[in-house]
Amino acid sequence: MSFLDHLEQLRWHIIRALASILVFTIIAFLARGFFFETLILGPGKVDFWTYQRLCDLGRLINSEVLCIEKLPFILQSRTLTGQFTAHITYSIVIGIILAFPYTFWELWRFIAPGLNISERRVTRGAVFFVTLLFAMGILFGYYVIAPLSINFLSNYQLAESIQNEFDISSYVGSVCMIVLSAGIMFQLPMVVLFLTKVGVATPALLKHYRRHAVVIILIVSAILTPPDVISQCLISMPLFILYEVSIFISGAVLKRQEKQLAKSKKENE
Template identity: 30%
Template sequence: MSQQDMTIYEHLEEVRKRLIIVIVFFFIAAIGGLFLAKPIIQYLQHADEAAALTMNAFRVTDPLKVYFQMAFVIGLVLTSPVLLYQLWAFVSPGLHERERRVTLSYIPASILLFLGGLSFSYFVLFPYIIHFMMKLSGDLNIEQVIGINEYFHFLFQTTIPFGFLFQLPVITLFLTRLGIVTPQLLGQIRRYAYFVLLVIAALITPPDIMSFAIVSVPLFLLYEVSVWISRIGYKKAQQTEALTAENEEKSAQ
């Protein structure tokens, strides 16, 4: 086996080990989520957004399905810091010492942004959608019969994507520090990025202009914040490279 093949094999082996760590931790977190699922489901059922709704189970297995879905989501949220750390640990050997410290600080920022995305979608977007749908049903003289499985499925479908979308600034900064993305590139693809964000907003909102605006405007702001942060990260990366090159030149002399 050549040295290059050995290096590729070692990288694949490291990826496998880190994936195993993440998967094992997820199973442990999901098991813990089984104990947390019941009080969280009960809280969400009695929150203001659902207080006026009567939850129904249309199939015998619906309560069990919701219970396990909630445990899965809890496990996913609890595993996200471990996943981010394993990703950082995999790429950190190729970074300078200062870059390793800086990128490690992205993990708590990423978690806060994920929770911020969930909070925004649950406390701002989700209530508006529910009220809109209830008002539309009243205008059409339709009596809403809410299935608990459908309700929580719609809740997860609306909130969880925002947790990941709010990661955009951190992901952009991380890719910028790795040299994969530049602020110039982000500026050039802005119109295409806006189009993709509009499609995402259309997919996760009901067909009314207010819901579409509530979703699309924050996504545009997130992208512009990402471009701004990328400029800062790119400038600091260039300064670090210049300082490193200067130190190496002094050492060589």
């Protein structure tokens, strides 16, 4: 295929990916009762699943401290178009989250034909594992980071006379960005896997720059999450674990490549 033919093919993959985002955006916009009232506003209610499980754990260890009895804040819309703008903006964010697996699949369909047989073999299951890690990140962000961050920030007061009255855009934006950021950052093992296969990353290199990675993870977590230490730590801890898992994955990939190389040398001899 010529360069222009490749561009034409890429254009259609991008169009289909954007179309999927548009479809899910429309669904999120129309089903606002479920996506906004139930899902997005859910972590701001004391009967949310995470709070209930924390309370069950508190009863198990005879400690009522873990029971969330109230979230002392109210949501407000301080501009005339505040709610409508938030509805449109974050319907798009929800559309991106829901369409992510299909979008990645479309882009992978464009990349995969350019790989040779060995490259296709080592990248087999890429769409599945990317989708799995993304889903794990989304669930972790929604059920762990978001509710604990909301609980911490809503209960934080400089003085008793100051009431927490959050703008709807601030609340919805924080929840959506926490969830989306967690889904994206959970792709760390796949990034390391790819870099290892192209010869950029090695277990020794990852171990050598572990301290640098810790600093980078903390900085990125601070940028992507609300400005509080709790959210930053909550998203950083699983990333530290994923980084260690990535070192193991990198080592396993190198061992497999060395075995294949040794096997090919024997066959040539």
